[in-house]
Amino acid sequence: MSNRKDVLAVLRENARQSNADIARQTGLTEPEVERIVDELESEGVVKGYTAIVDWEAVEEGDEPVRATVELNVTLDRETSYIDIAERIAKFPQVKSLRLISGDYDFDMEVEGDSMSEVSHFVSDKIAPIPEITQTVTHYIMESYKEQGIEFGDGSDDDRLSISP
Secondary structure, eight states, X not given: OHHHHHHHHHHHHOTTOOHHHHHHHHTOOHHHHHHHHHHHHHTTSSOOOOOOOOGGGSOTTOSOEEEEEEEEEOOOTTOOHHHHHHHHHTSTTEEEEEEOSSSSSEEXXXXXXXXXXXXXXXXXXXXXXXXXXXXXXXXXXXXXXXXXXXXXXXXXXXGGGOOO
C-alpha cells in the first residue's frame, strides 16, 4: 500500500513526471509505476491532472474572475449534505466544493468572465436552492500560493514600501 502512497505523493508534487522519474524517486520499476498509476486512475483515486496557473503572468483580460463563496444550509429529514452538494457540483462555474467545519457549511470556488457574471450565478442559481440560507461571496484579488506552488517574489505588495 505504501507504494501507492509514494506514487501519489510524487504525482501530487508534479504530475508531468515520467514513469522513469517516478520510479527513481520511489524505488519502484517503471512497469510497477505504470501499473500503479493505471490502477489509481481506473479506481477513480486520481480524478484528473490540472495545471496551476499564475494568472498575473497571463495576458491582461485572459484571467477569469474567481471567488470563494461561503454557503450556509439548513437540512430537513429528506435532504442531506450530499444531496445539496450533488446539485451544486453540477454547475460548470463551480470549480470546487467542500463541506467544512466552522461558521459555515460549504466552501465553494466559482469562476466566471466578470464579477457581474459570478454575482448573478450565485444569486440566480445557488441562493434560490431551498436549503441554502446564506451566501457570502469573497472575490479573489490576487493569489500568492496555489496547491503548494508560490507565485512571484512577494515584492509587489505596496504596503511593504511605505515608510513610517
